[in-house]
Amino acid sequence: MNFPEELKYTDSHEWVKMLDEQTALIGLTEYAQSELGDLVFVNLPEVDTELSAGEAMADVESVKAVSDVYSPVTGRVEEINEELLDHPEFINETPYDSWLVKAADIADTVNLLTAQEYEALVAKE
């Protein structure tokens, strides 16, 4: 299982890549995709949607179930990864390249974990 050092993580299994102080890419961790199984559907928010830290911003569906994706930040959706709408399986194949949302105007975040902290959390699950 891979936990890239340069990313931050949430306890709800999103990863955050800070591009600058107010902008970040958000995706699902390798652990999250492996637990969810084959993803077949992704619902993304619209551009300019307000994001609230800790609240659902998107959902992903496997053949088995639907799961919420929580926003790690308070801010605004600047861009969505439209490619995923047709290819949700990219999240399974390359979870750390398959960002869902690019957030801007970030004013706040949930408690973000380092790679080591997140790896320890996953080890306990």
Added chain:
Amino acid sequence: MEKKTPLYETHVALGGKMVPFAGYLLPVQYGAGVIGEHMAVRQKCGLFDVSHMGEFVLEGEGAEDFLNLVLTNDFCGMEDGQARYSPMCNENGGVVDDLIVYKEKDGRYMIVVNASNRAKDFAFMNRYLGESEKLTDISDQVAQLALQGPAAETVLRKLTAEDQIPQKYYHAVFDGQIEGITCVISRTGYTGEDGFELYCHAQDASRLWELVMKAGEEEGILPCGLGARDTLRLEAGMPLYGHELSDDISPREAGLGIFVKFKTKENFVGRKAMEEAGTPRRKRVGLKVTGRGIIREEAPIFAEGRQIGVSTSGTHCPYLGYPAAMALIEKEYAEPGTRVTAQVRGREVEAEVVKLPFYKRA
């Protein structure tokens, strides 16, 4: 605390992701994932552990009469080794369970029931059992493996003699022998493909599993879990108890009217209630999603601005490549081509009524 099937250790060793289901710990999937396993069964073959299913033995002179009373299908005229599917109804005409009856010989049958209904079915059947019949629950001594897919027969041929392989669908060889293991070899399944269900003694299960997996290697066999079992049966439009069938849904509403023999049988449990209810007002239909989203179970279904029913199962269909669902809706809207919407997590998902099954093998 969930029970383990005789194949529990085998699943864990194969990397199966174990989950509780109907009182048992069973693999929902293995390393290939639900889609990979589903495709293996459609294109090659797969092996499932379905040992959680319940098996009863019915013996006695009055066995056939008992079956004709307690089940809605007609059990007259069965050959030895023949199998027949049937709903079992309560006095209100709702479905207690759906099951398969095998005739071993005159006066001796095996009945295969859903795991979650095993205790309920046994108690229910006992209420109607006469002096001359005996019903025994042998579930704990029996393991069941399902070998399913277009290559299933090729695989089985490597393990047993020609005359051990039933040639007709819904037929079984009762004293089957596979490399010294005694089993019932049945040409049945729950995937929409050709295939076999093998019933053996619990202590032989892991050896039989190994034998089949080894024999299937060349054909690309995969071990398959509950996830693929569900997507396969849904694609094949097969009902699942607790979803399309329940104590409150009649077999006629569920589209199983063909298994209710009003014409050939005088009396059976549930007959009066079904006759009084008349033509069902709701009907089980297939829904093909035309919008974006997946309709899963219990989504309200709307047409012309009002609710006309509810979905009973739904998922993304791996082989067909689109999401589909089954639903119980008012019969006026059951015509293929009718446009409906489902409410899914606060959103509307558009769908179209289509003929069942969604998938039928060539």
